[in-house]
Amino acid sequence: MNTIKSQFPIFENNPDLIYLDNSASAQKPKQVIDALTDYYSKYYSNINRGTYDLSIKSSQLVDDSRKSIQEFINAKYAEEIIFTRGTTDSINKLSLLLFFNGIIKENDYIYITEFEHHSNILPWQNIVKMTGAKIQKIPLNEFGEIQLDKFEEMIKKTGAKIVSFTGLSNVIGTIQDIKSVIEISKKYNALTAVDVAQLICHSKIDVQALDCDFISFSMHKLYGPTGVGVLYGKKELLERYSPVDFGGDMIKSATFSSCELAELPEKFEAGTINIADIIASKSAIDFVSNFGYENIQKIENELIKYSFEKISDLEKSIGKIQIIGYGKEHPEKRSGLISFVLTGISSFDIGNLLGNDKICVRTGFHCAEPLHQSICEGKPSIRISFGLYNDKEDIDKFFASLQKNIQRLI
Numbered sequence: 191m192n193t194i195k196s197q198f199p200i201f202e203n204n205p206d207l208i209y210l211d212n213s214a215s216a217q218k219p220k221q222v223i224d225a226l227t228d229y230y231s232k233y234y235s236n237i238n239r240g241t242y243d244l245s246i247k248s249s250q251l252v253d254d255s256r257k258s259i260q261e262f263i264n265a266k267y268a269e270e271i272i273f274t275r276g277t278t279d280s281i282n283k284l285s286l287l288l289f290f291n292g293i294i295k296e297n298d299y300i301y302i303t304e305f306e307h308h309s310n311i312l313p314w315q316n317i318v319k320m321t322g323a324k325i326q327k328i329p330l331n332e333f334g335e336i337q338l339d340k341f342e343e344m345i346k347k348t349g350a351k352i353v354s355f356t357g358l359s360n361v362i363g364t365i366q367d368i369k370s371v372i373e374i375s376k377k378y379n380a381l382t383a384v385d386v387a388q389l390i391c392h393s394k395i396d397v398q399a400l401d402c403d404f405i406s407f408s409m410h411k412l413y414g415p416t417g418v419g420v421l422y423g424k425k426e427l428l429e430r431y432s433p434v435d436f437g438g439d440m441i442k443s444a445t446f447s448s449c450e451l452a453e454l455p456e457k458f459e460a461g462t463i464n465i466a467d468i469i470a471s472k473s474a475i476d477f478v479s480n481f482g483y484e485n486i487q488k489i490e491n492e493l494i495k496y497s498f499e500k501i502s503d504l505e506k507s508i509g510k511i512q513i514i515g516y517g518k519e520h521p522e523k524r525s526g527l528i529s530f531v532l533t534g535i536s537s538f539d540i541g542n543l544l545g546n547d548k549i550c551v552r553t554g555f556h557c558a559e560p561l562h563q564s565i566c567e568g569k570p571s572i573r574i575s576f577g578l579y580n581d582k583e584d585i586d587k588f589f590a591s592l593q594k595n596i597q598r599l600i
């Protein structure tokens with residue numbers, strides 16, 4: 191076992207495991223698991239309500255976690271970090287905030303791409319249903335890159351209330367020029383929201399440098415616990431909006447007929463939040479920070495190049511494989527994953543057979559059906575996605591099993 195894997199108990203308990211489904215969720219380092227058990231064993235209590243030591247300590251640990259995420263994404267203020275259940279929850283919350291606060295109305299334009307995860311399409315469809323606003327497709331090329339000139343032409347004509355797009359698609363894996371998209375959007379007074387659920391696992395996010403209004407991500411993809419997401423929003427915007435969830439912990443005072451809202455971030459965190467997982471999220475942030483994005487990229491980029499060599503070898507025996515996005519000529523233009531289509535072979539069957547060999551990859555549409563309809567005639571794909579613990583041996587085992595099982599199915 192490589193030394194990085196040895197920091198992840200799952201590999202010790204499953205020595206044959208080949209885990210290449212990191213875009214769906216990443217495994218957890220021991221320090222994150224320890225933080226969870228430590229918290230439940232030593233400090234557990236509810237936060238913000240108690241006057242006793244355990245509650246004061248728990249509240250402090252949640253504050254520490256918020257602060258560590260603030261620093262990690264270089265947000266100006268800790269109050270700009272709103273804890274949610276995950277990226278999906280963050281984007282739903284954002285879309286409802288813009289609806290209930292009267293920002294998006296009938297005939298307004300919402301710009302998204304066709305290559306989004308469903309969680310950045312369906313919430314906006316819902317807003318369209320409620321308001322009569324319109325969704326406009328941001329123009330992309332076949333590799334999933336936003337066509338900046340065409341985009342500017344369109345937004346100049348229609349205007350937009352929000353431009354919401356992914357920084358890195360969970361299927362095509364193309365590195366996007368986020369900064370330019372934000373700059374253009376701002377020129378036409380549109381709000382900007384970037385789904386960095388995938389991107390933040392491979393690249394540093396600096397919200398001030400990007401100057402984006404909102405970002406969303408999930409801790410479980412970033413080696414942290416499940417059930418914790420972040421909605422970052424610029425303080426001046428969040429301060430202006432009324433919340434969409436109401437109840438305990440989000441008010442200063444209440445009467446039977448009205449309430450006075452709490453300040454940020456509590457205003458947007460009604461009820462008991464996911465205290466333990468939020469606290470353990472700090473350990474995941476520490477882990478990734480100590481490991482360093484440079485090292486993550488070095489490992490993963492090497493695996494992307496190596497996988498393309500293996501795909502070329504496989505093509506010698508089974509013929510051309512359709513790669514979704516940039517191919518072997520431009521490995522530098524992608525990050526973290528490779529998806530490909532095996533024509534004539536059931537992706538469900540191949541996924542099951544790989545699973546029998548203890549190889550975990552994703553087959554199907556990966557919650558991005560419009561992307562598959564647009565780019566590969568609605569055929570499902572196989573996705574291998576890399577984490578910082580993967581190595582060439584994982585890739586060798588995956589391709590050996592894939593080749594063996596393709597022979598069984600054809």
Ligand code: PLP
Pocket residue numbers: 213214276277278279307309310356358359360385387388408
């Ligand atoms: N956005 C992207 C780009 C994703 O890859 C995913 C999950 O795969 C999501 C959003 C949704 O994340 P979650 O299921 O954690 O809410």
